[in-house]
Amino acid sequence: MPTFDPYYTAIVIVGLVGGVLGVCAYLTLGERKISAWMQDRVGPNRVGPGGLLQPIADGGKFFLKEEVIPDHVDKVFYLLAPAVAVGTALLALAIVPFGATTPTPDPVPALPTTVAVTVDRDFGELPAATQQAPPSPVETFEQQQTEYRSHFNFVLAPGLDIGVLYIFALGSLAVYGVILAGWSANNKYSLLGSLRSSAQIISYEIPLGMSVLGVFLIVGSLNPEKIIHWQAVGGPADPVLSRLGLGTAWWMALFQPLALLLFMVSTYAESSRLPFDLPEAEQELVGGYHTEYSSLKLGLMLLTEYVHLVTTSFMVSVLFLGGWSFFGLESVTGNAIGDAVLKLLILCGKMVGLCVFAQFVRWTIPRFRFDQLMNLAWKVIIPLALLNLLAVMCVKQFGGSLLVLTGVNVLLFFGAGLMSVRAHGTVTNPKRPVVKLPPGLPAGVTFAGK
Numbered sequence: 001m002p003t004f005d006p007y008y009t010a011i012v013i014v015g016l017v018g019g020v021l022g023v024c025a026y027l028t029l030g031e032r033k034i035s036a037w038m039q040d041r042v043g044p045n046r047v048g049p050g051g052l053l054q055p056i057a058d059g060g061k062f063f064l065k066e067e068v069i070p071d072h073v074d075k076v077f078y079l080l081a082p083a084v085a086v087g088t089a090l091l092a093l094a095i096v097p098f099g100a101t102t103p104t105p106d107p108v109p110a111l112p113t114t115v116a117v118t119v120d121r122d123f124g125e126l127p128a129a130t131q132q133a134p135p136s137p138v139e140t141f142e143q144q145q146t147e148y149r150s151h152f153n154f155v156l157a158p159g160l161d162i163g164v165l166y167i168f169a170l171g172s173l174a175v176y177g178v179i180l181a182g183w184s185a186n187n188k189y190s191l192l193g194s195l196r197s198s199a200q201i202i203s204y205e206i207p208l209g210m211s212v213l214g215v216f217l218i219v220g221s222l223n224p225e226k227i228i229h230w231q232a233v234g235g236p237a238d239p240v241l242s243r244l245g246l247g248t249a250w251w252m253a254l255f256q257p258l259a260l261l262l263f264m265v266s267t268y269a270e271s272s273r274l275p276f277d278l279p280e281a282e283q284e285l286v287g288g289y290h291t292e293y294s295s296l297k298l299g300l301m302l303l304t305e306y307v308h309l310v311t312t313s314f315m316v317s318v319l320f321l322g323g324w325s326f327f328g329l330e331s332v333t334g335n336a337i338g339d340a341v342l343k344l345l346i347l348c349g350k351m352v353g354l355c356v357f358a359q360f361v362r363w364t365i366p367r368f369r370f371d372q373l374m375n376l377a378w379k380v381i382i383p384l385a386l387l388n389l390l391a392v393m394c395v396k397q398f399g400g401s402l403l404v405l406t407g408v409n410v411l412l413f414f415g416a417g418l419m420s421v422r423a424h425g426t427v428t429n430p431k432r433p434v435v436k437l438p439p440g441l442p443a444g445v446t447f448a449g450k
Protein backbone atom coordinates (compact mmCIF):
# COMPACT_ATOMS: atom_id res chain seq x y z
CA MET A 1 0.00 0.00 0.00
CA PRO A 2 1.23 3.54 -0.68
CA THR A 3 2.27 5.69 2.26
CA PHE A 4 -0.07 8.46 3.39
CA ASP A 5 1.28 11.93 2.66
CA PRO A 6 -1.05 14.67 3.98
CA TYR A 7 0.37 17.33 1.63
CA TYR A 8 -0.05 15.29 -1.54
CA THR A 9 -3.47 14.13 -0.35
CA ALA A 10 -4.64 17.71 0.33
CA ILE A 11 -3.44 18.83 -3.11
CA VAL A 12 -5.21 15.93 -4.82
CA ILE A 13 -8.44 16.57 -2.87
CA VAL A 14 -8.48 20.26 -3.77
CA GLY A 15 -7.63 19.58 -7.41
CA LEU A 16 -10.11 16.72 -7.78
CA VAL A 17 -13.07 18.42 -6.07
CA GLY A 18 -12.37 21.75 -7.78
CA GLY A 19 -12.03 20.07 -11.17
CA VAL A 20 -15.21 18.03 -10.78
CA LEU A 21 -17.23 21.05 -9.62
CA GLY A 22 -15.89 23.07 -12.55
CA VAL A 23 -16.80 20.29 -14.98
CA CYS A 24 -20.29 20.05 -13.46
CA ALA A 25 -20.77 23.81 -13.84
CA TYR A 26 -19.90 23.77 -17.53
CA LEU A 27 -21.86 20.57 -18.14
CA THR A 28 -24.96 22.63 -17.34
CA LEU A 29 -23.92 25.12 -20.02
CA GLY A 30 -23.22 22.29 -22.46
CA GLU A 31 -26.61 20.74 -21.74
CA ARG A 32 -28.39 24.00 -22.43
CA LYS A 33 -26.39 24.56 -25.62
CA ILE A 34 -27.03 21.01 -26.87
CA SER A 35 -30.74 21.21 -26.12
CA ALA A 36 -30.95 24.58 -27.90
CA TRP A 37 -29.10 23.22 -30.94
CA MET A 38 -31.33 20.13 -31.15
CA GLN A 39 -34.50 22.26 -30.80
CA ASP A 40 -33.47 25.06 -33.19
CA ARG A 41 -32.97 27.61 -30.43
CA VAL A 42 -30.05 29.85 -29.49
CA GLY A 43 -29.37 28.99 -25.87
CA PRO A 44 -27.38 31.10 -23.37
CA ASN A 45 -25.32 33.71 -25.23
CA ARG A 46 -25.47 36.92 -23.19
CA VAL A 47 -23.15 36.39 -20.19
CA GLY A 48 -19.59 36.40 -21.47
CA PRO A 49 -18.41 35.54 -24.99
CA GLY A 50 -20.78 32.91 -26.34
CA GLY A 51 -22.33 32.55 -22.90
CA LEU A 52 -19.18 31.02 -21.37
CA LEU A 53 -19.69 32.88 -18.09
CA GLN A 54 -23.28 31.70 -17.68
CA PRO A 55 -22.37 28.91 -15.15
CA ILE A 56 -20.61 31.49 -12.94
CA ALA A 57 -23.70 33.72 -13.03
CA ASP A 58 -25.94 30.75 -12.20
CA GLY A 59 -23.72 29.78 -9.26
CA GLY A 60 -23.76 33.31 -7.92
CA LYS A 61 -27.54 33.40 -8.23
CA PHE A 62 -27.86 30.32 -6.01
CA PHE A 63 -25.77 32.04 -3.33
CA LEU A 64 -27.66 35.34 -3.53
CA LYS A 65 -31.23 34.02 -3.62
CA GLU A 66 -33.25 34.31 -0.43
CA GLU A 67 -33.20 31.28 1.87
CA VAL A 68 -36.79 30.08 2.20
CA ILE A 69 -37.63 27.26 4.64
CA PRO A 70 -41.37 26.44 4.75
CA ASP A 71 -42.96 26.28 8.19
CA HIS A 72 -44.43 22.80 7.66
CA VAL A 73 -41.15 20.97 7.01
CA ASP A 74 -39.05 18.97 9.45
CA LYS A 75 -36.14 21.41 9.53
CA VAL A 76 -33.42 19.03 10.77
CA PHE A 77 -33.89 16.44 8.03
CA TYR A 78 -34.89 19.11 5.52
CA LEU A 79 -31.46 20.72 5.87
CA LEU A 80 -29.63 17.42 6.25
CA ALA A 81 -30.91 15.93 2.97
CA PRO A 82 -28.88 18.12 0.54
CA ALA A 83 -25.71 17.56 2.59
CA VAL A 84 -26.20 13.78 2.56
CA ALA A 85 -26.89 13.75 -1.18
CA VAL A 86 -23.88 15.80 -2.26
CA GLY A 87 -21.60 14.26 0.40
CA THR A 88 -22.14 10.68 -0.76
CA ALA A 89 -21.69 11.75 -4.38
CA LEU A 90 -18.33 13.43 -3.67
CA LEU A 91 -17.07 10.58 -1.45
CA ALA A 92 -17.43 8.17 -4.37
CA LEU A 93 -14.69 10.11 -6.19
CA ALA A 94 -12.10 8.88 -3.68
CA ILE A 95 -11.11 5.78 -5.66
CA VAL A 96 -11.92 6.93 -9.21
CA PRO A 97 -8.72 7.08 -11.32
CA PHE A 98 -8.54 10.33 -13.28
CA GLY A 99 -5.09 9.92 -14.82
CA ALA A 100 -2.05 7.65 -14.94
CA THR A 101 -2.08 4.79 -12.44
CA THR A 102 0.17 1.86 -11.56
CA PRO A 103 -1.41 -1.44 -10.43
CA THR A 104 -0.61 -2.68 -6.96
CA PRO A 105 1.80 -5.65 -6.89
CA ASP A 106 0.35 -9.09 -6.40
CA PRO A 107 0.92 -10.92 -3.09
CA VAL A 108 4.18 -12.83 -2.80
CA PRO A 109 3.71 -16.53 -1.98
CA ALA A 110 5.51 -17.51 1.22
CA LEU A 111 6.89 -20.82 -0.09
CA PRO A 112 10.02 -22.60 1.19
CA THR A 113 13.01 -21.69 -0.94
CA THR A 114 16.03 -23.77 -1.84
CA VAL A 115 19.51 -22.35 -1.48
CA ALA A 116 21.83 -22.89 -4.42
CA VAL A 117 25.20 -24.23 -3.19
CA THR A 118 28.27 -23.38 -5.24
CA VAL A 119 30.84 -26.19 -5.43
CA ASP A 120 34.45 -25.49 -6.38
CA ARG A 121 36.35 -28.24 -8.23
CA ASP A 122 39.43 -27.91 -5.99
CA PHE A 123 38.09 -26.75 -2.65
CA GLY A 124 34.67 -28.41 -2.55
CA GLU A 125 31.71 -26.56 -1.11
CA LEU A 126 32.29 -22.84 -0.60
CA PRO A 127 31.80 -21.30 2.84
CA ALA A 128 28.24 -20.30 3.77
CA ALA A 129 29.20 -16.61 3.73
CA THR A 130 29.89 -16.74 -0.03
CA GLN A 131 26.72 -18.61 -1.02
CA GLN A 132 24.15 -16.49 -2.93
CA ALA A 133 20.72 -17.11 -1.39
CA PRO A 134 17.63 -15.90 -3.29
CA PRO A 135 15.66 -13.04 -1.70
CA SER A 136 13.08 -14.11 0.84
CA PRO A 137 9.35 -13.47 0.24
CA VAL A 138 9.49 -10.56 2.69
CA GLU A 139 12.40 -8.97 0.81
CA THR A 140 10.63 -9.49 -2.52
CA PHE A 141 7.48 -7.90 -1.10
CA GLU A 142 9.41 -4.89 0.18
CA GLN A 143 11.12 -4.43 -3.19
CA GLN A 144 7.77 -4.47 -4.98
CA GLN A 145 6.26 -2.01 -2.53
CA THR A 146 9.23 0.34 -2.92
CA GLU A 147 8.85 0.23 -6.69
CA TYR A 148 5.11 0.86 -6.38
CA ARG A 149 5.58 3.86 -4.06
CA SER A 150 7.99 5.44 -6.54
CA HIS A 151 5.08 6.08 -8.92
CA PHE A 152 2.47 8.80 -8.39
CA ASN A 153 -1.08 7.57 -8.95
CA PHE A 154 -3.74 9.99 -10.12
CA VAL A 155 -6.29 8.70 -7.65
CA LEU A 156 -7.12 9.91 -4.16
CA ALA A 157 -7.09 6.45 -2.50
CA PRO A 158 -4.90 4.13 -4.62
CA GLY A 159 -4.42 0.44 -4.04
CA LEU A 160 -7.95 -0.32 -2.80
CA ASP A 161 -8.72 -3.87 -3.89
CA ILE A 162 -12.48 -3.43 -3.39
CA GLY A 163 -12.55 -0.06 -5.13
CA VAL A 164 -15.50 -0.73 -7.47
CA LEU A 165 -17.49 -2.25 -4.61
CA TYR A 166 -16.82 0.95 -2.61
CA ILE A 167 -18.36 3.04 -5.40
CA PHE A 168 -21.44 0.81 -5.59
CA ALA A 169 -21.88 1.01 -1.80
CA LEU A 170 -21.75 4.81 -1.76
CA GLY A 171 -24.05 4.98 -4.78
CA SER A 172 -26.66 3.05 -2.81
CA LEU A 173 -26.32 5.49 0.10
CA ALA A 174 -27.30 8.39 -2.18
CA VAL A 175 -30.93 7.32 -1.94
CA TYR A 176 -31.01 8.44 1.71
CA GLY A 177 -30.66 12.07 0.70
CA VAL A 178 -33.61 11.74 -1.67
CA ILE A 179 -35.80 9.94 0.88
CA LEU A 180 -34.98 12.47 3.60
CA ALA A 181 -35.82 15.32 1.24
CA GLY A 182 -39.21 13.86 0.29
CA TRP A 183 -40.21 12.76 3.79
CA SER A 184 -39.13 15.93 5.59
CA ALA A 185 -41.01 18.20 3.16
CA ASN A 186 -44.43 17.03 4.47
CA ASN A 187 -45.64 17.32 0.89
CA LYS A 188 -47.37 14.45 -0.91
CA TYR A 189 -45.74 15.31 -4.25
CA SER A 190 -42.28 15.34 -2.70
CA LEU A 191 -42.99 12.09 -0.85
CA LEU A 192 -44.21 10.34 -4.00
CA GLY A 193 -41.17 11.60 -5.89
CA SER A 194 -38.82 10.27 -3.22
CA LEU A 195 -40.59 6.89 -3.19
CA ARG A 196 -40.21 6.64 -6.94
CA SER A 197 -36.55 7.51 -6.66
CA SER A 198 -35.89 4.94 -3.95
CA ALA A 199 -37.61 2.20 -5.97
CA GLN A 200 -35.68 3.22 -9.08
CA ILE A 201 -32.26 3.38 -7.44
CA ILE A 202 -32.69 0.13 -5.48
CA SER A 203 -33.97 -1.70 -8.57
CA TYR A 204 -31.14 -0.56 -10.84
CA GLU A 205 -28.41 -1.30 -8.30
CA ILE A 206 -28.88 -4.99 -9.13
CA PRO A 207 -28.25 -4.78 -12.91
CA LEU A 208 -25.57 -2.15 -12.29
CA GLY A 209 -23.51 -4.63 -10.29
CA MET A 210 -24.41 -7.72 -12.32
CA SER A 211 -23.40 -6.15 -15.64
CA VAL A 212 -19.77 -5.76 -14.51
CA LEU A 213 -19.36 -9.16 -12.82
CA GLY A 214 -18.05 -10.49 -16.11
CA VAL A 215 -15.31 -7.84 -16.11
CA PHE A 216 -14.25 -8.86 -12.60
CA LEU A 217 -14.12 -12.53 -13.58
CA ILE A 218 -11.97 -11.81 -16.64
CA VAL A 219 -9.54 -9.48 -14.88
CA GLY A 220 -9.62 -11.26 -11.52
CA SER A 221 -9.78 -8.08 -9.45
CA LEU A 222 -12.10 -5.27 -8.29
CA ASN A 223 -9.19 -2.81 -8.21
CA PRO A 224 -9.72 -0.06 -10.84
CA GLU A 225 -5.95 0.32 -11.40
CA LYS A 226 -5.61 -3.39 -12.20
CA ILE A 227 -8.59 -3.28 -14.55
CA ILE A 228 -6.95 -0.42 -16.48
CA HIS A 229 -3.61 -2.25 -16.52
CA TRP A 230 -5.27 -5.39 -17.93
CA GLN A 231 -6.67 -3.40 -20.84
CA ALA A 232 -3.58 -1.24 -21.43
CA VAL A 233 -0.78 -3.81 -21.07
CA GLY A 234 -2.67 -7.07 -21.60
CA GLY A 235 -3.79 -10.04 -19.60
CA PRO A 236 -3.12 -13.75 -20.07
CA ALA A 237 -2.52 -14.96 -23.60
CA ASP A 238 -5.75 -15.54 -25.52
CA PRO A 239 -5.63 -18.63 -27.79
CA VAL A 240 -7.32 -17.01 -30.81
CA LEU A 241 -5.76 -13.55 -30.47
CA SER A 242 -2.30 -15.07 -30.05
CA ARG A 243 -2.77 -17.24 -33.14
CA LEU A 244 -3.79 -14.16 -35.13
CA GLY A 245 -0.84 -12.17 -33.75
CA LEU A 246 -3.11 -9.47 -32.27
CA GLY A 247 -1.72 -9.49 -28.72
CA THR A 248 -3.80 -9.26 -25.57
CA ALA A 249 -4.04 -5.50 -24.87
CA TRP A 250 -7.64 -4.80 -25.84
CA TRP A 251 -10.37 -2.71 -24.28
CA MET A 252 -13.00 -4.65 -22.38
CA ALA A 253 -15.71 -3.18 -24.63
CA LEU A 254 -14.52 -5.55 -27.38
CA PHE A 255 -15.32 -8.64 -25.31
CA GLN A 256 -18.26 -7.24 -23.31
CA PRO A 257 -20.24 -4.85 -25.57
CA LEU A 258 -23.58 -5.91 -24.12
CA ALA A 259 -22.29 -5.43 -20.57
CA LEU A 260 -21.16 -1.93 -21.56
CA LEU A 261 -24.65 -1.11 -22.85
CA LEU A 262 -26.36 -2.53 -19.74
CA PHE A 263 -23.96 -0.69 -17.43
CA MET A 264 -24.54 2.64 -19.18
CA VAL A 265 -28.33 2.25 -19.06
CA SER A 266 -28.14 1.40 -15.36
CA THR A 267 -25.92 4.42 -14.63
CA TYR A 268 -28.41 6.73 -16.35
CA ALA A 269 -31.18 5.31 -14.17
CA GLU A 270 -29.03 5.58 -11.02
CA SER A 271 -28.22 9.21 -11.87
CA SER A 272 -31.89 9.99 -12.68
CA ARG A 273 -30.91 11.10 -16.17
CA LEU A 274 -33.44 11.28 -18.96
CA PRO A 275 -35.11 9.12 -20.15
CA PHE A 276 -35.14 7.84 -16.54
CA ASP A 277 -35.75 11.02 -14.52
CA LEU A 278 -39.01 9.70 -13.07
CA PRO A 279 -38.49 11.18 -9.57
CA GLU A 280 -38.79 14.64 -11.13
CA ALA A 281 -41.47 14.06 -13.77
CA GLU A 282 -42.84 17.62 -13.90
CA GLN A 283 -46.10 16.67 -15.65
CA GLU A 284 -46.96 14.28 -12.80
CA LEU A 285 -45.15 15.32 -9.60
CA VAL A 286 -44.49 19.07 -9.91
CA GLY A 287 -40.74 19.11 -9.13
CA GLY A 288 -40.38 15.74 -7.48
CA TYR A 289 -38.60 15.26 -4.17
CA HIS A 290 -37.08 18.77 -4.18
CA THR A 291 -40.35 20.66 -4.70
CA GLU A 292 -39.95 22.53 -1.40
CA TYR A 293 -36.27 23.41 -1.95
CA SER A 294 -34.89 26.70 -3.25
CA SER A 295 -31.68 28.74 -3.47
CA LEU A 296 -28.44 26.95 -2.53
CA LYS A 297 -30.22 23.86 -1.18
CA LEU A 298 -31.80 23.27 -4.58
CA GLY A 299 -28.42 23.89 -6.19
CA LEU A 300 -26.86 21.12 -4.09
CA MET A 301 -29.62 18.71 -5.10
CA LEU A 302 -29.05 19.45 -8.78
CA LEU A 303 -25.27 19.31 -8.34
CA THR A 304 -25.57 15.76 -6.99
CA GLU A 305 -26.93 14.47 -10.29
CA TYR A 306 -24.07 15.97 -12.27
CA VAL A 307 -21.46 14.61 -9.85
CA HIS A 308 -23.03 11.17 -10.30
CA LEU A 309 -22.82 11.62 -14.07
CA VAL A 310 -19.12 12.51 -13.87
CA THR A 311 -18.36 9.58 -11.54
CA THR A 312 -20.20 7.03 -13.67
CA SER A 313 -18.56 8.36 -16.84
CA PHE A 314 -15.16 7.85 -15.23
CA MET A 315 -16.15 4.30 -14.27
CA VAL A 316 -17.36 3.46 -17.79
CA SER A 317 -13.99 4.65 -19.11
CA VAL A 318 -12.10 2.61 -16.52
CA LEU A 319 -14.12 -0.61 -16.79
CA PHE A 320 -14.76 -0.81 -20.53
CA LEU A 321 -12.83 1.84 -22.49
CA GLY A 322 -9.26 1.23 -21.36
CA GLY A 323 -8.92 4.04 -18.81
CA TRP A 324 -5.90 6.17 -19.72
CA SER A 325 -4.82 3.93 -22.62
CA PHE A 326 -5.46 4.96 -26.21
CA PHE A 327 -3.88 2.43 -28.58
CA GLY A 328 -0.32 3.30 -27.56
CA LEU A 329 -0.66 7.07 -28.06
CA GLU A 330 -0.40 7.63 -24.30
CA SER A 331 3.38 6.99 -24.45
CA VAL A 332 4.40 8.92 -27.55
CA THR A 333 6.24 11.67 -25.66
CA GLY A 334 8.89 9.32 -24.22
CA ASN A 335 8.97 11.43 -21.05
CA ALA A 336 7.50 10.36 -17.72
CA ILE A 337 5.91 13.73 -16.98
CA GLY A 338 4.68 14.17 -20.53
CA ASP A 339 3.16 10.69 -20.56
CA ALA A 340 1.43 11.36 -17.23
CA VAL A 341 -0.11 14.59 -18.56
CA LEU A 342 -1.17 12.82 -21.74
CA LYS A 343 -2.82 9.99 -19.80
CA LEU A 344 -4.63 12.55 -17.65
CA LEU A 345 -5.98 14.30 -20.76
CA ILE A 346 -7.00 11.01 -22.39
CA LEU A 347 -8.98 9.74 -19.40
CA CYS A 348 -10.63 13.10 -18.73
CA GLY A 349 -11.41 13.42 -22.44
CA LYS A 350 -13.20 10.06 -22.39
CA MET A 351 -15.16 11.20 -19.34
CA VAL A 352 -16.25 14.46 -21.00
CA GLY A 353 -17.18 12.60 -24.18
CA LEU A 354 -19.40 10.18 -22.25
CA CYS A 355 -21.06 13.09 -20.42
CA VAL A 356 -21.82 14.80 -23.73
CA PHE A 357 -23.17 11.52 -25.10
CA ALA A 358 -25.51 11.28 -22.09
CA GLN A 359 -26.75 14.79 -22.85
CA PHE A 360 -27.50 13.81 -26.45
CA VAL A 361 -29.43 10.81 -25.12
CA ARG A 362 -31.42 13.12 -22.86
CA TRP A 363 -32.68 15.22 -25.75
CA THR A 364 -33.23 12.27 -28.10
CA ILE A 365 -35.24 9.61 -26.22
CA PRO A 366 -38.57 10.55 -24.57
CA ARG A 367 -39.19 9.86 -20.91
CA PHE A 368 -40.25 6.35 -19.87
CA ARG A 369 -43.32 5.62 -17.81
CA PHE A 370 -42.59 4.29 -14.35
CA ASP A 371 -43.91 0.79 -15.10
CA GLN A 372 -41.78 0.70 -18.27
CA LEU A 373 -38.76 1.68 -16.21
CA MET A 374 -39.31 -1.17 -13.75
CA ASN A 375 -40.04 -3.68 -16.54
CA LEU A 376 -36.81 -2.72 -18.28
CA ALA A 377 -34.79 -3.45 -15.15
CA TRP A 378 -36.44 -6.66 -13.94
CA LYS A 379 -37.53 -8.26 -17.23
CA VAL A 380 -34.78 -7.21 -19.65
CA ILE A 381 -31.52 -5.98 -18.11
CA ILE A 382 -31.25 -8.47 -15.22
CA PRO A 383 -31.90 -11.58 -17.39
CA LEU A 384 -29.42 -10.37 -20.02
CA ALA A 385 -26.81 -9.67 -17.33
CA LEU A 386 -27.32 -13.17 -15.89
CA LEU A 387 -26.90 -14.82 -19.31
CA ASN A 388 -23.78 -12.76 -19.99
CA LEU A 389 -22.33 -13.77 -16.61
CA LEU A 390 -23.06 -17.43 -17.39
CA ALA A 391 -21.23 -17.09 -20.73
CA VAL A 392 -18.17 -15.57 -19.02
CA MET A 393 -18.11 -18.37 -16.45
CA CYS A 394 -18.25 -21.04 -19.18
CA VAL A 395 -15.46 -19.40 -21.19
CA LYS A 396 -13.24 -19.08 -18.11
CA GLN A 397 -13.96 -22.64 -16.99
CA PHE A 398 -13.18 -24.28 -20.35
CA GLY A 399 -10.33 -21.93 -21.35
CA GLY A 400 -12.03 -20.54 -24.46
CA SER A 401 -11.19 -17.36 -26.31
CA LEU A 402 -12.60 -14.08 -25.09
CA LEU A 403 -13.79 -13.42 -28.63
CA VAL A 404 -16.48 -16.03 -27.95
CA LEU A 405 -17.95 -13.56 -25.47
CA THR A 406 -18.20 -10.94 -28.22
CA GLY A 407 -20.31 -13.27 -30.32
CA VAL A 408 -22.44 -14.30 -27.35
CA ASN A 409 -23.08 -10.64 -26.47
CA VAL A 410 -24.18 -9.86 -30.01
CA LEU A 411 -26.46 -12.91 -30.10
CA LEU A 412 -28.02 -11.98 -26.75
CA PHE A 413 -28.68 -8.42 -27.91
CA PHE A 414 -30.36 -9.39 -31.18
CA GLY A 415 -32.10 -12.36 -29.56
CA ALA A 416 -33.72 -10.08 -26.98
CA GLY A 417 -34.82 -7.76 -29.78
CA LEU A 418 -36.38 -10.60 -31.78
CA MET A 419 -38.21 -11.89 -28.69
CA SER A 420 -39.71 -8.46 -28.06
CA VAL A 421 -40.85 -8.22 -31.68
CA ARG A 422 -42.47 -11.66 -31.58
CA ALA A 423 -44.26 -10.73 -28.35
CA HIS A 424 -46.21 -8.07 -30.34
CA GLY A 425 -45.83 -5.55 -27.56
CA THR A 426 -43.83 -2.37 -27.27
CA VAL A 427 -42.85 -0.20 -24.33
CA THR A 428 -45.54 2.32 -25.23
CA ASN A 429 -48.60 0.10 -25.88
CA PRO A 430 -50.27 -1.63 -22.92
CA LYS A 431 -50.65 -5.40 -23.29
CA ARG A 432 -53.88 -5.60 -21.26
CA PRO A 433 -57.09 -5.00 -23.22
CA VAL A 434 -58.91 -1.78 -22.45
CA VAL A 435 -62.50 -2.39 -21.27
CA LYS A 436 -64.90 0.36 -22.28
CA LEU A 437 -67.50 1.47 -19.76
CA PRO A 438 -71.10 0.66 -20.68
CA PRO A 439 -73.24 3.66 -21.55
CA GLY A 440 -75.52 5.22 -19.00
CA LEU A 441 -73.21 5.11 -15.96
CA PRO A 442 -73.13 8.30 -13.86
CA ALA A 443 -69.91 10.27 -13.69
CA GLY A 444 -67.29 8.99 -11.26
CA VAL A 445 -68.55 5.38 -11.22
CA THR A 446 -65.97 2.73 -12.00
CA PHE A 447 -66.76 -0.51 -13.83
CA ALA A 448 -65.14 -3.86 -13.03
CA GLY A 449 -66.92 -5.92 -15.66
CA LYS A 450 -65.34 -8.58 -17.85
